Amino acid sequence: MKRTIKYLASVILSLLLIFSFIALTCSVLLRGRALNPAAYHRIVAEQHLTDKISVRLTNYFTQQENTTGIPVSVYAESLKSENLEPVVDITLRKLFDYVYGVAPDTETKPDFTVLEGDLRKFFEQYAEENGIARDAAFEDALRKNMDAAEKKITAECDVFKTGSLAEAGLLGKARKIYPLTVWLIPVTGAFTLLLLLILFLMYRRTVDRWFYWVASSVLVSSILMLVPSAWLSATNWFDRFAVKSEQIFAAVTGFLYGLTHTVTVYAVCGIAAAVLLYVIAGICGTVRHRKEAVRNAKH
Amino acid sequence: MAEQSQKRSSKAALIITPFLLLLLAGGMTVLGWSLAPTHTVEKYLNIAFMDNLKTQTETAGLQILQKEIDTADAEDTGKKTYPEGKITYPVFGEQYAQLTADAIGLNVGVFFGSNSELLALGACQTTQSAVLGTVGNVVIDAHVNTYFSDLTKLSVGDKVVLYTDYGRFTYRVAESISFDKTDRKYLGVTEGEDHLTLYTCKPELLGNSDVRVGVRCDLVAKEFYEPLQ
Known part of the structure; x- marks a missing residue:
């Protein structure tokens, strides 16, 4: 009876430990990846997003040439990959400033000095060649074109769709939840340690059994993380996102696949750790049984 | 005899326990997922990341047919x-x-x-x-x-x-x-x-x-x- 009760208690503690391990892993991923701007900057670099943005914007302004009369060559300098990087950086920075509670909104004001200079130069040259007065109407037309170009470039550089996320209310929720996430790792970590300690106290005389229960918990938690992450990767599930912009699609799916890959790696490491713990449990158990056999033989 | 039987059941428990834990934890996970408000998250993901238009360019599937039209009166x-x-x-x-x-x-x-x-x-x-x-x-x-x-x-x-x-x-x-x-x-x-x-x-x-x-x-x-x- 006593053994049965101890076994059932161990099962319950192990179940709690399983979900505790999963919660701890998710907390580490949330703080280390999802809420860490460095992870997003890495995606921008790995996916060559600024190159994709440059191509897309060049095509756009080429198509617009017939309507606006402004040749795409006017925008050439502004549309270079290295000049688009600061715009992408600032939209990312503003996204996290908002989520962290530092900024009141996600509006960005990138530096478009080069673009405005090139447009002004073209407009003034055009006005001089065609005898157009540089009056208020001229400045108004110039400003309109600058604003339209800046708006388009900023929108294309918003690779993680900050605007859409904000409109959908997701960013607002993330901003509210963020202060609580600071406690995630300490709380889940402390709870995990507490469960390990309780299990240890139950099996302090038979440490091999403690290793066994911990190994079983680690194994099951790793399998529960591995199965969905492997399925998501194998079926390319995130490709179902229908996003018109190639760079946004690459950014979003790149981030999600990266996250999934990390979970898979953690899960595989967890399984390896579980196997090691089982081996240690086996060794400790063998040593204990030998000691007991020697003790029994003496008596 | 009793000791041998106890040893056998102990070994069986050692083997079955991880599977039992997997079954219980898996069942609880599935139950929790079915009760969780995942449709809300999916709604937000759809709004944020699903454009109405396809991922293809504007001209995907467009066949442009230019030809000579006779303009003689x-x-x-x-x-x-x-x-x-x-x-x-x-x-x-x-x-x-x-x-x-x-x-x-x-x-x-x-x-x-x-x-x-x-x-x-x-x-x-x-x-x-x-x-x-x-x-x-x-x-x-x-x-x-x-x-x-x-x-x-x-x-x-x-x-x-x-x-x-x-x-x-x-x-x-x-x-x-x-x-x-x-x-x-x-x-x-x-x-x-x-x-x-x-x-x-x-x-x-x-x-x-x-x-x-x-x-x-x-x-x-x-x-x-x-x-x-």
Whole structure:
């Protein structure tokens, strides 16, 4: 009876430990990846997003040439990959400033000095060649074109769709939840340690059994993380996102696949750790049984 | 004996326990997932990341068909024409007419359908407007910086002729028009009346305009090359 009760208690503690391990892993991923701007900057670099943005914007302004009369060559300098990087950086920075509670909104004001200079130069040259007065109407037309170009470039550089996320209310929720996430790792970590300690106290005389229960918990938690992450990767599930912009699609799916890959790696490491713990449990158990056999033989 | 039986059940428990834990934890996970508000998360993900348009470009699947349209007048060729006749309905992307206006030296192909790629090649007829030869308002637009640069130089009474493979359609300019880009007054259906509406962007200094300018023409003659059966 006593053994049965101890076994059932161990099962319950192990179940709690399983979900505790999963919660701890998710907390580490949330703080280390999802809420860490460095992870997003890495995606921008790995996916060559600024190159994709440059191509897309060049095509756009080429198509617009017939309507606006402004040749795409006017925008050439502004549309270079290295000049688009600061715009992408600032939209990312503003996204996290908002989520962290530092900024009141996600509006960005990138530096478009080069673009405005090139447009002004073209407009003034055009006005001089065609005898157009540089009056208020001229400045108004110039400003309109600058604003339209800046708006388009900023929108294309918003690779993680900050605007859409904000409109959908997701960013607002993330901003509210963020202060609580600071406690995630300490709380889940402390709870995990507490469960390990309780299990240890139950099996302090038979440490091999403690290793066994911990190994079983680690194994099951790793399998529960591995199965969905492997399925998501194998079926390319995130490709179902229908996003018109190639760079946004690459950014979003790149981030999600990266996250999934990390979970898979953690899960595989967890399984390896579980196997090691089982081996240690086996060794400790063998040593204990030998000691007991020697003790029994003496008596 | 009892000790051996205990040892056997102990070993069995050691083997079964991880599977039992997997079953219990897996079941609890599935139950929790079914009760969790995942539809809310999915809704947000759809709003944020699902564009209405496909991931392909605007021209995915577009077949552009350019062709030579005979613009020789029927009198010159001795071809017999008919006031009513067969119409060959065009498909999106097909160049199905040639638009001419001698008063401004205009001679441009007309594509059925309008997008940036077709506008780069010629004038475009909106698919919602009447096909040439049918009753209604034929609406054609083009870029002011290219094919319709002299459109506003057309005067009342100037002749505008559209040639197709199945007939020739002559119009006369009735009025000059100007409207906001959101105004559908000149672009809509005209029940029982045959019109031709040509429009383009009002030339600004540079850049996009919110105003559209052009001409509204009345039908003068329909000349089909093949009669109705």
